[in-house]
Amino acid sequence: MNNDLSSNFDVLLQKMLDGDISQQELEQLQLLTSDSLQMQEEVFELQKIEEALSSLHNHFPNASTDFLRGVEENLVNSLQAGKSLGIASGFASLASKSYNAIGLIGAVAIGGAIAWSVIVNQQSNQTQNGNSERAKLTETGNSAAIKNYDDHSQITTPANSIDKTVSANIENRDANETLNQHKQEFQKTVQTKQQAEPLKMNENPGEDGYIRLHKQSHNLQQELLLANQELEKRNNYSSIENIDLLIKIGILHHQLSDFDNAEIVWKKAIKITQKYSLTDYEATCTGNLGLLEKSRGNIGNAEELFRSAVLLLQKVGENAKRWEGELQKIKDKN
Amino acid sequence: MNDYQHIGDEDLFAIVQSQSDERAFRALYRRYDKRVYAYCLRVTGCRESAEDLFQTVMMAVVGKKEQFKGGSFAKWLFTITRHSALKYNRKSKQRNAMLSLENYDEIASSENYFYSDREDFLLQKHIHNAMIHLDHSYREAVELRYFQGFSYEEISEIAAISISLAKVRVFRAKQQLQKILSPVLRELFQ
Numbered sequence: 001m002n003n004d005l006s007s008n009f010d011v012l013l014q015k016m017l018d019g020d021i022s023q024q025e026l027e028q029l030q031l032l033t034s035d036s037l038q039m040q041e042e043v044f045e046l047q048k049i050e051e052a053l054s055s056l057h058n059h060f061p062n063a064s065t066d067f068l069r070g071v072e073e074n075l076v077n078s079l080q081a082g083k084s085l086g087i088a089s090g091f092a093s094l095a096s097k098s099y100n101a102i103g104l105i106g107a108v109a110i111g112g113a114i115a116w117s118v119i120v121n122q123q124s125n126q127t128q129n130g131n132s133e134r135a136k137l138t139e140t141g142n143s144a145a146i147k148n149y150d151d152h153s154q155i156t157t158p159a160n161s162i163d164k165t166v167s168a169n170i171e172n173r174d175a176n177e178t179l180n181q182h183k184q185e186f187q188k189t190v191q192t193k194q195q196a197e198p199l200k201m202n203e204n205p206g207e208d209g210y211i212r213l214h215k216q217s218h219n220l221q222q223e224l225l226l227a228n229q230e231l232e233k234r235n236n237y238s239s240i241e242n243i244d245l246l247i248k249i250g251i252l253h254h255q256l257s258d259f260d261n262a263e264i265v266w267k268k269a270i271k272i273t274q275k276y277s278l279t280d281y282e283a284t285c286t287g288n289l290g291l292l293e294k295s296r297g298n299i300g301n302a303e304e305l306f307r308s309a310v311l312l313l314q315k316v317g318e319n320a321k322r323w324e325g326e327l328q329k330i331k332d333k334n
Numbered sequence: 335m336n337d338y339q340h341i342g343d344e345d346l347f348a349i350v351q352s353q354s355d356e357r358a359f360r361a362l363y364r365r366y367d368k369r370v371y372a373y374c375l376r377v378t379g380c381r382e383s384a385e386d387l388f389q390t391v392m393m394a395v396v397g398k399k400e401q402f403k404g405g406s407f408a409k410w411l412f413t414i415t416r417h418s419a420l421k422y423n424r425k426s427k428q429r430n431a432m433l434s435l436e437n438y439d440e441i442a443s444s445e446n447y448f449y450s451d452r453e454d455f456l457l458q459k460h461i462h463n464a465m466i467h468l469d470h471s472y473r474e475a476v477e478l479r480y481f482q483g484f485s486y487e488e489i490s491e492i493a494a495i496s497i498s499l500a501k502v503r504v505f506r507a508k509q510q511l512q513k514i515l516s517p518v519l520r521e522l523f524q
Contacts, residue, residue, distance in 0.1 A: 045512045046518045050458045053480040053508070063371040063388075071389055075396050078353045219382070223486040319514060321467070332475050 008032070013043065062064055111196045224252040243281050250288060259292055266292070283312035287323045294326075303330050335381070338362075343407035351399050363392075366408070369482060371414055376477050377419045379466055391418045413492045416474065451454065457522060464514045472507035479504050 012029040015021040021029070033039040227249045231242065246269035253262035266285045273282035290305030306326045313320035337344060338361035370391055375384035394414050394473055402410050471493075478484045478492060489500040507520040512519070 010505070012500060018501070042512065044523075045516060048457065048505065048523060049461070049508050049515065052461055053476065056458060056480050058349055063368060063375075068367045069373065069384060071392055073358060074358050074389075075363065075392055076359060078393070078396050079350070080356065114443070136381055218378065232522070265482055280354050319464075319467075 009039070013046065016043075017046060018099070057125055131221070220255050224249065226258065227252060243272055243278065247281070247284060247288070250285070252290055254295070256290070257295075259296055263289065263294055279312050279315060283309040283320075286312060287326070290323070290326060294330075299330060303327065306330070344405075344507060347399070347402060347407050351402065352410060362407075366411060370411065373412070373415055373477055374419065376481065377474065383422070387419060387422045390422065391415045392495065394418060404489070409488050411493055412478065412484070416492055420513065457518070460515055460518050461511060464511055467514055468507055468510050471503055472510060475500065475503035476507045476511075 009029075009032055012021065012032070013024055015025060029043075033043055071146070147333045230244055231249065236293065246255060246265050250262045250265040250269065253265060266289050270282055270285045270289075273274060273279070273285060286305055287309035289307060292301045293299075293302035293305060309323040310320040315322070338358055340363075341349075341351065341358075343362060343365065345364045346358045349355045371384060371388050374387040374391065375381065378384045378387055385409075391414060395411060398414070409510065441445075465476065467474065474493065478489045484492065486497050486500045486504070489495075489504075490497045493500065
């Protein structure tokens with residue numbers, strides 16, 4: 001990696017792009033590039049990139065609001081728990097000073113008792129709030145929302161926010177119950193989806209792995225449900241606006257090892273891309289179909305599809321590195 | 335939360351530090367949640383990883399709140415974000431390469447573009463897609479400079495490098511982007 005700007009051209013170019021160039025330096029740059037069309041093109045293209053990049057400030061991808069608010073609640077709980085522990089330890093310290101005559105053990109016991117009461121109250125409040133929220137969801141009968149709540153509420157327990165010595169038993173019991181629940185649900189997924197290769201069903205993923213894999217699969221299913229609902233809401237199924245969504249739905253099916261549905265969706269997307277001559281999207285879908293064939297073990301078909309994706313991209317002057325890489329991998333294996 | 339609208343980041347965080355004030359925390363969190371998430375998404379290239387990383391960063395901010403000793407809060411926050419991202423990327427050795435490009439398409443299509451000019455809109459989209467091909471340090475430099483709007487001085491502090499190296503990285507990143515996007519640029523602007 002070159003960490004210096006060795007050429008005068010680069011130094012001047014950098015200054016120009018940063019808007020930090022003097023008139024004299026600008027003239028110097030113009031003189032340097034005057035004989036070279038290639039250099040002039042480079043300057044022009046870099047200026048365009050600079051303009052586009054400069055206009056990207058504060059353009060942020062749309063994060064899920066539910067997710068951001070969920071994390072926010074998490075952190076507020078953690079913050080409040082920290083505050084309670086601070087108060088509790090303050091009580092313990094005060095008790096230690098005031099009840100010096102009673103002796104250290106007594107003081108620790110008093111402080112500990114207050115700390116315990118603060119923590120238990122807090123846990124109890126959280127549990128009560130949680131239970132009532134869950135009860136509301138149960139009333140609505142919206143299983144997806146309940147699952148979402150359960151998933152979310154599992155994340156909400158901040159690891160360092162509760163006094164470990166006091167709550168160790170509670171945590172262990174809850175953790176075991178949660179783990180067993182995850183294990184059972186994961187096993188169910190294994191039984192119903194024999195071909196779920198990406199989840200590596202034949203391997204023992206370990207305890208953390210069970211939780212991770214179940215959550216992963218569960219999240220994907222949730223996402224797929226939402227994406228399909230979104231698609232249903234839209235009137236014209238073959239509309240150009242649906243391509244992104246169809247590609248996404250295909251990806252989710254593929255991740256869930258539902259190869260047949262992934263294939264159907266991507267093929268539908270290809271028809272739309274052809275209708276509107278969106279070659280780069282067509283290449284994406286074609287390449288994705290190649291990945292799908294690869295997952296099925298049909299390497300010959302996969303190779304053909306990757307090659308088609310490369311040709312499509314080359315046709316429109318797009319970077320085909322992604323699918324060329326896949327072709328290379330197949331070659332390397334052979 | 336409106337009471338906190340006109341309070342600076344550092345003062346708000348001082349209230350969080352001293353009183354664990356919930357409203358101050360929420361106000362500050364909402365100033366930065368989308369920015370930090372965007373950084374996480376661009377450095378990981380996938381939503382699931384970005385969410386993991388985002389939670390890690392935010393927990394670290396709360397956990398390490400006593401370590402903030404003044405200066406710019408944004409700089410401190412992004413130093414934590416950057417370190418967490420580096421650690422996260424080191425840990426996830428096997429990234430899901432299959433979806434990388436498609437995810438970048440997804441990122442690009444979910445941006446709020448304000449450009450009415452089709453060429454500029456398309457170029458922005460291509461820049462997002464090309465970002466994944468940049469070397470990590472270049473991608474990071476572009477992210478901090480253009481998407482997050484930090485000065486070279488601030489980048490040098492966040493990334494613990496010299497100002498001149500920060501400038502060089504940003505410049506090299508632009509050169510890499512230009513090389514990748516040259517055919518597109520020709521098509522769009524000639």
